[in-house]
Amino acid sequence: MKKSVVSLTVNGAERDVLVAPGTTLLDLLRESQGLTGTRRGCEQGACGSCTVLVDGKAMMSCLLPAETVDGASVLTVEGLxxxxxxxxxxxxxxxxxxxxxxxxxxxxxxxxxxxxxxxxxxxxxxxxxxxxxxxxxxxxxxxxxxxxxxxxxxxxxxxxxxxx
CATH class of the missing domain: 1.10.150.120 ([2Fe-2S]-binding domain)
Incomplete structure (x- = not known):
């Protein structure tokens, strides 16, 4: 599996993160960035515990492939x-x-x-x-x-x- 670099701004800091295919934004935030305030709940988009702001809009990070947020600004509860x-x-x-x-x-x-x-x-x-x-x-x-x-x-x- 070929990994790719995702460039995004997390809580005001620019980041380049190497991610494997299928990595969700939730996984990126919790595992590579150590931002555990974003909760891992149902992992199916049904509970909302993983909600973050992506470019100012509330989104469930468990549903977002990390590659789709390349170039985006992400705000977590730690950044708020x-x-x-x-x-x-x-x-x-x-x-x-x-x-x-x-x-x-x-x-x-x-x-x-x-x-x-x-x-x-x-x-x-x-x-x-x-x-x-x-x-x-x-x-x-x-x-x-x-x-x-x-x-x-x-x-x-x-x-x-x-x-x-």
Missing amino acids: TPAAGLHPIQEAFLEGFATQCGFCTPGMIMATAGLLAANPQPTREDAVRAISGNICRCTGYEAIIDAVLDAARRVRAGHLATAA
């Missing part, structure tokens, strides 16, 4: 988190009790970041639609939806200039 403290989305999830076990949380946060990058004033229906591809087995969704809307308010209030 500021050097000091938490991102407003993370603050809203934490303060709104929108996490329990935490396994789905990075994917939910990145789905929220994608929503807020595209729509800084989402409705409840927008929030529900944005996280609809993400499964939580612990919290139910009310606290998560409330956290998404609270995060939008925090971002608009200037806690951070942009959501992503």
Whole structure:
């Protein structure tokens, strides 16, 4: 099997990564970049735990062949988190009790970041639609939806200039 070089920007840093055919973006992030905040869940695109932003859009990294993101910009939960403290989305999830076990949380946060990058004033229906591809087995969704809307308010209030 011939490996190929994939050039991409991960959390603001340019990377050239040698990948084997069939390597997913999830594998690239976790195994070669050490970014384990992107969770390995179902590996079938059904749970959303592997959600990252690719060129600003929320995508499930388990479904993306690494070769298809050549030249793209990828943002993971590690890249969303500021050097000091938490991102407003993370603050809203934490303060709104929108996490329990935490396994789905990075994917939910990145789905929220994608929503807020595209729509800084989402409705409840927008929030529900944005996280609809993400499964939580612990919290139910009310606290998560409330956290998404609270995060939008925090971002608009200037806690951070942009959501992503």
